[in-house]
Amino acid sequence: MKKALLLLNAIFLVIGGCGGPMVMRLYFIHGGNRVWLSSCLETAGWPVNFIPLLVAYLHRRSKDSPAAKLVFMRGPVFVASTVIGVLTGLDDYLYAYGVARLPVSTSSLVIASQLGFTALFAFILVKQKFTPYLINAVVLLTVGTGILAFHTSSDRPEGESNKKYYLGFFMTVAAAVLYGFVLPLVELTYKKARQAVTYTLVLEMQLVMSFFATVFCTIGMVINNDFKAIPREARDFGLGKTTYYVVLVCNAIAWQSFFLGAIGVIFAGSSLLCGIIIAVSLPMTEILAVIFYKEKFTSEKGVCLVLSLWGFISYYYGEIKHSKEKSETQTPESEMPQALSVITI
Secondary structure (H helix, E strand, O other), X not given: OHHHHXXXXXXXXXXXXXXXXXXXXXXHHOOOXXXXXXXXXXOOOHHHHHHHHHHHHHHHHHHHOOOOOOOOOOHHHHHHHHHHHHHHHHHHHHHHHHHHHOOHHHHHHHHOOHHHHHHXXXXXXXXXXXOHHHHHHXXXXXXXXXXXXXXXXXXXXXXXXXXXXXXHHHHHHHHHHHHHHHHHHHHHHHHHOOOOOOHHHHHHHHHHHHHHHHHHHHHHXXXXXXXXXXXXXXXXXXXXXXXXXXXXXXXXXHHHHHHHHHHHHHHHOOHHHHHHHHHHOHHHHHHHHHHHHOOOOOHHHHHHHHHHHHHHHHHHXXXXXXXXXXXXXXXXXXXXXXXXXXXXX
16 A cells, blocks of 8 residues: 555656646746746645545544544644745745746756755755765766756856856755755654654645745745736736636646655655655656757756766665665564464464
């Protein structure tokens, strides 16, 4: 059951990881320029979480009588989810600013460095063990991002200043660092929760985190007068007024799929596995950006992509090898109780 849950959430994560940046960039390409609005849409789909929570509650009610619990989350987990939600809102803004200034292919490659930061913070927060393969992956991803940082002139969108482009680049790096911290922080919350961590509780945490992230970004929208600008922006949108609102809705749905998948993968696997799956979606996002948005695939991007894939393969191979060694060392211990039980019988 846990493997099926992991697979389902991994699918959600890949769909959101590929679709979210593509839809967000579509908004900016055709006339949208509201960064706070885009950041808010990344978590504005939080009411979707009520659907599985309602289904789960009705199932408990039919099984455990009308006395079934409506909410499982306790105070400490609620506080932790609130803090993580605010950090997620800040990360949403950093990422949206980067996507507004960078081509999707570039921002995706920069976000690939998130795996390295996730590994680092996982080591600090949840005592994730480092292996030579993991260190190799972190180094390769860091070098790949550095190559992009020093070879950006051919990638800059037409009409955009170098200052805005570089600011977008470093804002995206900051988003990668922050979300690399958020993922292990979620895993730490699971470990430190003084209650049973079920998938229902995970959904409740996702709802709370997305709600407070949305509140954080909504405050930014109010200060920036984004709500007043939406009707005007819809009229001037390059694909038409109706399509404008469709893009906003699809944006919210895609990103909620991403965040729901991320928190589910951490529950069924680990924060580091979540970072790896995000890195896996990188080649697909690259291909989609080149096909649909006619973005340039420069030699620097090619080198960065190869280094990113190399880093992912290095980490994945190391994990397989570690799992194999772990199973071999545990086999004698696991067989001894079975042998004793047979003797007893």
